[in-house]
Amino acid sequence: MKKKLACMLLMGALALSMTACGGKDNNGAASDNQQSTMESTAAGQETGETGSTTAAQNPKDAAKALQSAKKAVTDALGDNYWPDSEIPGEMLNETYGVSAELYDAYLGEAPMISVNVDTLLIIHAKDGKVEEVENALNAYRDSLVNDTMQYPMNLGKIQASRVERIGDYVCFVQLGADTSSVEEQGDEAVITYCQEQNELALEAIRQTLE
Structure with missing residues (x-):
């Protein structure tokens, strides 16, 4: 047991x-x-x-890219770059028709003197908003071209302005600085000269952003 x-x-x-x-x-x-x-x-x-980390970095990266693009433009144009005053967000919305819901970063400059129209505007559109930004800038450009009485002395420069999409960025360039050297040759000469200045700027932007 x-x-x-x-x-x-x-x-x-x-x-x-x-x-x-x-x-x-x-x-x-x-x-x-x-x-x-x-x-x-x-x-x-x-x-x-992770998606959240990458998304949080994008606006900062875009802002840095915009500054690099501006430097490339000023290096390319030198003294022929006249914009010197920042375009505030309120003006971007009210004048250019681009609301804050359409972009996460932008760089915009124009001259302080209103009789000059030289403008550089580069906008990084939010996902799915590139076309809306492009349409808004094209509408703004069309309004300038059609309102010939507002800036008659800058008509050639306005007609030479361009809106171009570069990836997720949309650019509006209206440059040319001092056109007095070609004004005697007529409006077509002014337009051609300003188109060349705009193309120099856009090429500098492409090389930076693409």
Whole structure:
């Protein structure tokens, strides 16, 4: 009887020991899995693989690209770059028809003296908004071309202005600076000269943004 009781106690102790060992292995495996998951998440955040991290960086990257594009334009045109006053967001909306919902970054400059019309505007459109920005700038350009009485002395410069899309960016260039050297040759000469200045600016922008 005593031997039978001893055997039963020994078997029970062995069963408990095996259960304890199994639980320890499972807990160890769970810990390893959790550690692996945390390392993968951290790696994704560091490399910008998560959507929220990448999206948060885009406006900053666009703003830096805009500054680089402006420098490229001023380097290309030199003294023939006249815009020197920032276009505020309110004016971008009210005058150019581009509301804040359409872009996440922009660079806009025009001369402080209102009789001059030289303008550089580069807008980084939000996803799916490039066409709306382009349409708004084209509508603004059309209004200038049709309102010949507002800036008669700058008619050639206005007619030479351009709206161009470069990836997610939309540009409006209305440049030319001092056109007095070609004015005696007629309006077509002024337009051609301003078109050349605009193309210089756009080529500088393309090389920076593309």
